[in-house]
Amino acid sequence: MIKAFKYRLYPTRNQVEFLTRQLETHCWLYNRALEQRKTAWEAEQKNISCFDQIKYLTLFRKTVDDLGFCNCTSLQQTLRRLDKAFQIFFRRLKAGGKPGYPRFKSTNRFHTIEYMGLGDGCQIKDNRLYLQNIGCIKVRWHRPIVGKIKTLSVTRRNDKWYASFYVEYEPQPLPKTGKKIALDIGSKTFCVDSEGNLHRNPKYLKQSYEHLKRCQQRLARRKKGSKRREKARKFLARAHEKVANQRKDFLHKLSRGYINGFDEIFIEDLSILDMARSVKGDSKYIHKSIQDAGWGMFFNFLSYKAEEAGRTLVEVDPSGTTERCSNCGEMVSKKLTTRIHRCPACGIKIHRDVNAALNILKIGSDGAFGPGRETCGVTEKLSFSR
Numbered sequence: 001m002i003k004a005f006k007y008r009l010y011p012t013r014n015q016v017e018f019l020t021r022q023l024e025t026h027c028w029l030y031n032r033a034l035e036q037r038k039t040a041w042e043a044e045q046k047n048i049s050c051f052d053q054i055k056y057l058t059l060f061r062k063t064v065d066d067l068g069f070c071n072c073t074s075l076q077q078t079l080r081r082l083d084k085a086f087q088i089f090f091r092r093l094k095a096g097g098k099p100g101y102p103r104f105k106s107t108n109r110f111h112t113i114e115y116m117g118l119g120d121g122c123q124i125k126d127n128r129l130y131l132q133n134i135g136c137i138k139v140r141w142h143r144p145i146v147g148k149i150k151t152l153s154v155t156r157r158n159d160k161w162y163a164s165f166y167v168e169y170e171p172q173p174l175p176k177t178g179k180k181i182a183l184d185i186g187s188k189t190f191c192v193d194s195e196g197n198l199h200r201n202p203k204y205l206k207q208s209y210e211h212l213k214r215c216q217q218r219l220a221r222r223k224k225g226s227k228r229r230e231k232a233r234k235f236l237a238r239a240h241e242k243v244a245n246q247r248k249d250f251l252h253k254l255s256r257g258y259i260n261g262f263d264e265i266f267i268e269d270l271s272i273l274d275m276a277r278s279v280k281g282d283s284k285y286i287h288k289s290i291q292d293a294g295w296g297m298f299f300n301f302l303s304y305k306a307e308e309a310g311r312t313l314v315e316v317d318p319s320g321t322t323e324r325c326s327n328c329g330e331m332v333s334k335k336l337t338t339r340i341h342r343c344p345a346c347g348i349k350i351h352r353d354v355n356a357a358l359n360i361l362k363i364g365s366d367g368a369f370g371p372g373r374e375t376c377g378v379t380e381k382l383s384f385s386r
Contacts, residue, residue: 001171001308006147009129009154009161010138022158025066026078027110033082034102050083059140067285070113071121071132074208077114077151115152122130122152129163138162140293158237173310180264182319182361184353185298189255192353192363199254204246205292215239247294259309265302266364269315272296314364326350327357361364 040046054076059069085102094100115122115326121132128136147169182194190201215236222229306313323331330345341355
């Protein structure tokens with residue numbers, strides 16, 4: 001299993017200058033290699049492969065001083081990165097889609113340097129990260145690295161530097177608990193489980209809306225190309241980064257709690273993109289709340305954590321889970337604004353999201369499989385039996 005460990009770097013002022021210089025050099029190489037491929041095809045209908053460009057990289061390093069300042073293997077990784085972009089372009093073109101041709105990148109859009117593991121231009125010395133021609137950089141090791149390190153990426157984001165170690169390791173399954181639970185996702189209430197626990201949607205974007213609005217207005221007033229505009233742009237980017245970090249922190253903690261506490265977790269198989277579109281009626285403007293909640297990110301966190309912990313994650317067909325009574329099975333139609341489920345047949349009165357969660361749990365627990373059941377690893381798709 002491949003897993004990433006990300007750490008914050010604290011380089012000195014001189015180290016920041018060297019890192020920036022190497023980053024700009026990698027960006028120049030990426031654009032130069034893209035230009036070479038594009039010109040060769042337009043002029044001679046000739047296809048230049050990644051192997052050909054890596055072969056002549058040694059000659060370029062002798063003529064360009066900045067290339068000699070960078071690690072050779074990391075430069076090769078940049079060329080492979082461009083080759084992956086072309087592979088994706090041709091694959092989408094072959095599939096009949098509308099692919100975007102690989103684009104030239106400015107220094108503001110090129111943020112990552114890749115290394116082929118420790119020992120080749122990078123290593124850990126005295127609890128610090130050593131990079132070739134840069135030196136030992138202070139690292140905040142907030143957790144130990146588990147597994148064998150395969151690659152390393154150094155990334156700049158909003159004037160902050162990070163190191164991501166991609167490791168290969170054998171996951172250790174968590175002990176069995178013998179419990180199962182179902183989750184119903186919402187916009188006002190982020191998550192309600194079948195045990196009646198309610199987790200409200202923190203709505204970090206809505207909380208920071210006025211601050212983001214002022215930052216955007218400040219950026220709009222600045223003259224393009226000025227230093228003040230660049231300063232305002234970074235201020236706005238840091239504000240958006242804070243919202244994203246708050247959302248990730250909430251979703252990581254919530255998903256970890258469910259993974260540690262239950263063997264089987266049942267969720268809805270939702271089409272989030274379709275639900276996020278603005279429509280008329282009761283669900284008007286709900287798309288912003290859906291995007292602010294981060295449903296897709298939450299499902300992704302549950303998926304990879306379940307695979308690592310040996311848990312089972314089941315996707316259930318959501319049709320009918322809200323209207324169907326969890327006690328007697330009677331269909332009770334209700335509007336989006338109706339938050340309480342009242343069944344005229346059996347008289348039960350519970351929260352509508354708890355009712356939906358109980359229906360989701362019943363589908364998975366009773367094995368009410370519909371046609372087209374699909375199983376993939378630890379993920380299953382279930383539905384009401386027709």
